Amino acid sequence: MNLLDYNPSPRIESLARRLKDRDSISILFICLGNICRSPAADAIMRDKVADRPDCRIGEIDSAGIGSWHVGDLPDARMRAHGRQRGLKVNHVCRQVRESDFDRFDIIIGMDEGNLRNLHKLAKTREDDDKIYAMAEFFSPGSRWYEVPDPYYDGDEGFETVLDLLEEGTQNILDTLG
Ligand code: 4NP
Numbered sequence: 129m130n131l132l133d134y135n136p137s138p139r140i141e142s143l144a145r146r147l148k149d150r151d152s153i154s155i156l157f158i159c160l161g162n163i164c165r166s167p168a169a170d171a172i173m174r175d176k177v178a179d180r181p182d183c184r185i186g187e188i189d190s191a192g193i194g195s196w197h198v199g200d201l202p203d204a205r206m207r208a209h210g211r212q213r214g215l216k217v218n219h220v221c222r223q224v225r226e227s228d229f230d231r232f233d234i235i236i237g238m239d240e241g242n243l244r245n246l247h248k249l250a251k252t253r254e255d256d257d258k259i260y261a262m263a264e265f266f267s268p269g270s271r272w273y274e275v276p277d278p279y280y281d282g283d284e285g286f287e288t289v290l291d292l293l294e295e296g297t298q299n300i301l302d303t304l305g
Contacts, residue, residue, distance in 0.1 A: 134302065135267075136303050153185055154234070155173065155187070158192070158235060159277075160192060160193050160194055171217040177305070180301065183301060193223075193241075194223070198221050202217045206278075226249060229252075234258055234304075236300075238275040240274055262274070
């Protein structure tokens, strides 16, 4: 094994065990505005799943902690950077809701603020157990502990986000898919 290969933590191994008999696994990606990071994660995951029709990832969706952009298409910068990688980043923004905890098996937050807000929304221990950080799917040696908000950044910020999401979604697919 390469030293930089993904090495699931005991928490992710326990998740994989919990889901091992499931035919289908649903995933919800969360960020603050649902116009940059989480719609990109959604698009990348869909792209990977389309190439792996035998995998168990079923429903894929994304939502935001905030409601500022509900009904909007993703930020034009994220759509453009995604397009350069052959991705269609075209999710229509929606806000996360309590019922998402019933509908999805795994809810993945992009940063620490997202995770804090998701834990506030969780009503039960089972809800809490569905919340994971995208960074839990980064390979060892990553210098990133979260997917940084690119909203006030330039092109480089968007490229970093897409690189991190490529890595995280691939490791989700390899570990749980
Ligand atoms: P996202 O980025 O959470 O990756 O969608 C943001 C988009 C909009 C805002 C903040 C972050 N906003 O403050 O409107």
